Amino acid sequence: AQTVTQSQPEMSVQEAETVTLSCTYDTSESDYYLFWYKQPPSRQMILVIRQEAYKQQNATENRFSVNFQKAAKSFSLKISDSQLGDAAMYFCAYRREIKAAGNKLTFGGGTRVLVKP
């Protein structure tokens, strides 16, 4: 079974600075998808960024970028120029590529990001 581990329960960052969140996963498969989701106090999970395992290029979405190391099974998220609105829980998630697996996401335990003004 696949597992996703986020080793940092909480990270604090100064406004306008950069913070990096760690995520490691365990899988025997070669094709899969990885996601970072943000959950603010409003509770709604918001997709931040996604990465297809077959793509070597790291995904980027505005101030958010990932460092995808397939061999090391590592998928870290970098938030640049942090803003107060970035304060939230961040979850790393894994999805198998096999069609029969459907759309099941396996989540890590989450990292709380605090942004100091």
Added chain:
Amino acid sequence: KAGVTQTPRYLIKTRGQQVTLSCSPISGHRSVSWYQQTPGQGLQFLFEYFSETQRNKGNFPGRFSGRQFSNSRSEMNVSTLELGDSALYLCASSLGGGRGYTFGSGTRLTVV
């Protein structure tokens, strides 16, 4: 474009009762997944429905069930509620193919 709508937002039930939660996916999305979120266990997959068929099921007891209607709206039902069922229940809809999932705001269930 309307997002994923979950109703109700909050619910308080007594042990032993049953409860039904509703999820309306984004128009055109045929896949609906349900997750349970608790402080202790984190986010756990309950089940997924695609075109009215359950395609995948998590490791939850049979008291947890669901269904999907022809318009893709989905309901999940929990019978004989236990205190441990208190959680945030999240629904997500998707086009499939790993393109990402859009979540609703969840239903906060409290069992007393």
